[in-house]
Amino acid sequence: MIAPRRFLPSINSLLALEAVERLGTASAAAEDLSLTHSAVSRQLKVLEEQLGVALFVRSGKNLQLTATGATYAQSVRVCLNSLARASLKVKAAGAKASLNLAVLPSFAPYWLGPRLTGFLSTHPGILVNQSTRIKPFDFENEDFDAAIHYGAADWRGAHHRPLLKERIIPVCAPGFAEALPLSPGALLKQPLLHLDSRPGAWEDWFKAHGHDAPQLRGMLFDQFTNMVEASVSGLGVALLPEFLAEQEFQRGRLVSASAGYIDAGGTYFLVWPKTKQASEPLTHFLNWLSRNDTS
Template sequence: MIAPRRFLPSVSSLLALEAVERLGTATAAAEELALTHSAVSRQLKALEEQIGVPLFRREGKGLALTPVGADYAASIRDYLQDLARASLRIRAAGSRSSLTLSVLPAFGTHWLLPRLQGFAQLHPEITVNLATRLSPFDFTREKFDAAIHFGGRDWQGVKYLPLAREQVIPAASPKLVPQGQITPERLLTLPLLHLESRPGAWEDWFARHGCEAEHLRGMLFDQFSQMAEAAALGFGVALLPRFLAEAEFRSGRLHPLSDSHTEVDGRYFVVWPQFRNASKPLQKFLHWLGSEAEPT
């Protein structure tokens, strides 16, 4: 249920408040909003009268936000951003339906996007929008229809569709390791690059190859793409998933240090919230994505 209109200020007055809080003066806000100083002042006065709480105080010839006004400005900033994003989604989609999908950046770039053209050809009436998230989030707070998730079934309140297993391989710049494939023992002597979302990945890889390794250290990254770039520049060896490693091998920037990929724990899933029914566009997307998934 929408609140009564008396509690809903105009968007123009909220824009004026947000701009004054962010820029520091009504003059700067007026310039950004392409309004006169007096127009901004009228918007602020009308907002204050509607809210019924002092939002500003006079300081010389200027205005300063009260603590309550500053808090209110910060809280409405998210609302204005959500409104802008919603409007942009509608404008971009036009008369078509749209889906907004949260993706892990490397998986989205190298696994999903190459396949997504097939969905676009099959369902030209649906636009799929992608945005990056690196960890699980609250679907009640984020405006996503579904998300790509890696790991186990540890995201609460969602349904799961398995997509792909994780297969990894150590990769390095030919400048760092000219000879290519090397033994795990030799690999242990090289600088190793690590990913925040894969703690213990190197220790697990060495264990699967019969080589004991503990408390490994090295540069830490939050995205596969950054780690791959560092490896290509010679900073160390990266443990990369198949979908990214193969692209790097084709480019020649990296080459494999092992003769095969190693399957590890964890899978890629598409997840969507249990608390609401999947929309028709989402149902079509999930059906198509299921046909693209690896056999379980």
């Protein structure tokens, strides 16, 4: 159920308000919207009359948003962007059904993407839309069928389907050191690159190889892809998951900096909400995962 129509101004009025707030003047808004100055002014007057609140202070031909008008315009912009995204999604899908996934920035192109070809070849009537999310969110407030989650099966209110256990390896540029691979002890003396979503990863790696490594320091990154580029440039040694390291090994940009892969202790999961029934595209995707070894 939506609000009564008296609370739903016309799109044209909302577009006029948003443009004036963004561009600063009615003249600039008119040019942006391909309208006349008088048409924009008329839309703004209609909006104020419908709401019963002054959104502007008028001085001759000049308009200045009130505090209420500015706050309302910002909310309107959010709604207009949401409507535009929804319209684009419908237009892009056409007659096809959509599977909307929230994905992790490195896992999606390096692991998920290559495997989607198999799914889409058997389900040509489905489009898989992907949006990057790094941290967990509320399924109730974002329109996703499912999401990729790393760590433990601890996303509250969600089903968990394991996809891949993470294994990691230290990597560096081919010319980073004279003698590669390095021993764990020698690696302690090298500049180490860190990922903020994997706190303690290096400490755990050294502990697994019999070394205490308190107070490790080094460059910090928020995404694997940025850390990879830093390592390729010779800025340090990075701990990478197997699916990403193998791609870089094949490209010749990175090599193993020390011992082989070890279990990182985390798992990649497909998660979807318990509060609503799985969509038909998601059901097809889950069935396809069950029939195929995607590890």
